[in-house]
Amino acid sequence: MLVAVPASGIFLGVGVVAWALVLVWVWVVMSCDDWSFVMKRLFGLSCLCVFVVFVVGGVLSGSAFALPTILPLKANAKAWEASEKVTTTLQTLGGSKISCEEFKAEGSMLATGELGSAHITFGGNCKFGSEACTSLGGVAGQILALGTWHYVLLPGGGLGILFLFNTSTSEVHYSCKVAGISALILTSGDIACPITPTGVKIKTTETATLKCKETKGDPEPAAYLNDEEKETKTELITKSPLGTELGGEEAEAKIKFAEETELMT
Numbered sequence: 001m002l003v004a005v006p007a008s009g010i011f012l013g014v015g016v017v018a019w020a021l022v023l024v025w026v027w028v029v030m031s032c033d034d035w036s037f038v039m040k041r042l043f044g045l046s047c048l049c050v051f052v053v054f055v056v057g058g059v060l061s062g063s064a065f066a067l068p069t070i071l072p073l074k075a076n077a078k079a080w081e082a083s084e085k086v087t088t089t090l091q092t093l094g095g096s097k098i099s100c101e102e103f104k105a106e107g108s109m110l111a112t113g114e115l116g117s118a119h120i121t122f123g124g125n126c127k128f129g130s131e132a133c134t135s136l137g138g139v140a141g142q143i144l145a146l147g148t149w150h151y152v153l154l155p156g157g158g159l160g161i162l163f164l165f166n167t168s169t170s171e172v173h174y175s176c177k178v179a180g181i182s183a184l185i186l187t188s189g190d191i192a193c194p195i196t197p198t199g200v201k202i203k204t205t206e207t208a209t210l211k212c213k214e215t216k217g218d219p220e221p222a223a224y225l226n227d228e229e230k231e232t233k234t235e236l237i238t239k240s241p242l243g244t245e246l247g248g249e250e251a252e253a254k255i256k257f258a259e260e261t262e263l264m265t
Contacts, residue, residue: 079109079116080261082210084253088122090187092238092247093217098133098176098185100126100143103251105210107149107161118149118163131177133185138174145172145187152192152224155231159265160194161210162224162234178241189235191249192224198263207254208263214248 083104090098101124109116122143126133135144147165154160165172165188172187193212202208213220219234226232236247 078258079107080255080257081106082253082255084251085124086252088249088251089214090236090238090247090249091214091217092245094242094245095217096128096238096240096242096245096247098126098128098143100124100141103253105253115148115150118145118147120145120147120163126174128176128178128185133174133176135172135174136184143172143174146170152226153229153265154192154194154221155223155225156221157265158194158196159198159263160192160221160224162190162192164190166190176240181241183241186239187236188239189237191219191236192221192234193249193251194221195255195263198265201260201262202257203260204257207256210251210253210255212249212251214250217245217247219248 081104083102085102088100088103100122102122104121104123105118106120107116107118122145123139123141125141126143127141132141133143134140135142138144145165147163147170149164150162152160152162164170170188173184174187175182175184177183178185191212193210196209196211219236221234223231223233236249238245238247
C-alpha cells in the first residue's frame with residue numbers, strides 16, 4: 001500500500017501563526033514607552049513563537065498522517081505461466097467426464113505478491129464423451145477460463161495454487177453435445193493444485209511442477225488452509241442437463257516464474 005502525505009497544510013498553518021505573532025510584536029512596540037519592558041516582552045514572545053510553531057507544525061503533521069491519501073496498488077505483468085501437452089480431465093462424482101489434450105495457464109500478480117488473475121486455456125480437442133466442447137464464441141474444441149488465484153498452504157504440508165471461479169463473471173461457460181443436443185455447461189467453484197518443489201530458489205530458466213489431481217471425481221487435495229490456518233474444503237461444481245454435480249480436475253504442467261522465486265511453506 002502506498003501512502004502520500006500532503007505537506008501544504010503544514011506550511012499554511014505555520015505561516016498563519018508566524019504572521020499573527022509579528023502583529024503582536026508590532027502592537028507591543030507601538031503601545032509601550034518603556035523600552036526595557038518592550039525588550040523583555042519581545043524575548044518572551046520570541047520563545048513563545050518558537051514553541052507555538054513547533055506545536056502547530058506537529059499537530060498539523062499528525063493530522064496529515066492520520067488522513068492519508070491512499071494510492072491504488074499497481075498490478076504487475078505476467079507473474080508465471082504453465083503449459084503442457086497432456087490430457088486434462090474434469091470428472092464429476094456422477095461419472096461425467098470432459099477431457100482435453102492441452103493445458104495452458106497464465107497468472108498476473110498484485111503488488112502484495114500473493115494473489116492475482118488467472119487465464120486458463122484447455123485446448124487440443126476438448127470433448128464431453130465423443131462430442132466436442134467449445135467456449136461460447138471461442139475456437140472449436142477449446143475451453144477458456146478466467147478467474148483468480150492465490151498461494152495457499154495445504155493440509156499435511158506443502159504449497160499450492162488455489163484457482164477460483166466462484167463469481168458470476170468468472171464462472172466457466174461452454175457448450176457440449178449431451179445426448180446429441182448442444183447444451184450449455186457451467187463450471188464454478190475452486191480447486192487447489194500443489195506446486196513442487198518448495199524451499200528452493202527457482203530461477204527464471206527453471207521450472208516447477210503444478211499438479212491438479214482427482215480420483216473418480218474426488219479432488220486431491222480436497223482442502224486448503226485459509227488465512228486463519230483453518231482447513232477449508234474446495235468445491236468444483238458443474239451444471240449440465242444431467243444435473244448439478246461436484247467434481248475434480250486432473251492436470252499437470254511445468255510452471256515458469258517471471259522472477260526468481262522461492263516457494264516457502
